[in-house]
Amino acid sequence: MKDAETINERLELVDANHKIRSLKENSAKVIGCFPLYPPLELFHSLGLAPVVLWGFKDSVKAVDSANRHIQGYACSVARHLVEFVLSDRDQVMDGLFMYNACDTLRNLPEILHCGLGETGRSLRIFKMHIPMAPEQQTRTSGYFSSRMLALINEIEQAFDVAFSLDKFRHSVALYRESRSLCKELESQVARGAMSYARYSRIIREGCFTAVEQHIELMKDVLKEKTPLPDESVSESGPAVIVSGILPPPFTLIDALENAGLRIAGNDIAAQRRSYAFTPDVVDDPCLYYQDFYLHHFPCPTLLFSGDKRIATIKNLVTATGAKGFVFIGEKFCENEYFEIPYLEKVLKESGIATLSLEISIDDDENSEGFFTRIEAFAELLKN
16 A cells, blocks of 8 residues: 555646646557546547546646637636647647537537647547437437447547457446545545545546546555545534535635535536446447436536436435535536526525635635635534
């Protein structure tokens, strides 16, 4: 077992550029993926190293190139993603994959293609349309299967590889193990055995790290017998759930925990929503991904899952014993803001206090305004 100091050193390496370059140096073909729920197992089984291009604020400090190609009222997710791809002058990525989500993200392949063309560069872009209506309404299984088979064929031809069912089963097993370990880490946070900040760093590692290495890291962390001194979290503080398309910035996480709040669960797209479900069927990639998307943890970016959101959140509140719900809003994220007013109303009617914090690309997360509102919310829950 690696000691805590060594693990902490590994966790400090969260820069996306560094992590992706490391994959490339290991002779991997890197495929960048967005939005958050790509067919990771499929890409892995075809010998590619998938990285999830999400949450680049720590790695991308300016968005000058993105601002020349995308509107200023687009969310930071889109603007940071465009900047990251356009600034990849060494082309450490060998391809991009995207599926349809919000209006902004679904237009990015064409924007990126044009932006790269202006500098004389190109990048293979693979696109897939996921039906956004409930299966029972539109009977889209046949269409979905044809699109999945087309994607497999495109990858095979582009990278001179061949799909193998045995390799696919192996990749599914790896990602199932990875998601199980993510859940175990989350339970440690809920019990007060790990800070939410540390958990967030570990989960973020998985976006830019080979799944085998991420599994090894999580196992090493879980083998630690006791939390580090600065990891101690009160088990008696009011329990809250955090929600949003992006995790809270680390300064706000510190503010939440320093205020005595215990993060007993999360509804973060880049965290729980990403690893909550893995299908059982593994002998047919088409059926596997039909199941994966149709029964995915509900997320506003998957429109067909919207009807299940309220019940899922209420069940999460009940299971965790949460007294509060903290929504970290990403400015201009239309999908999240369409649902949050009604969700807040339902939670308040159930006696759950809510706090909404909106963050834009230009916001200073050290703002006293954020800290004051968090402290006031914590006092409300304690009293």
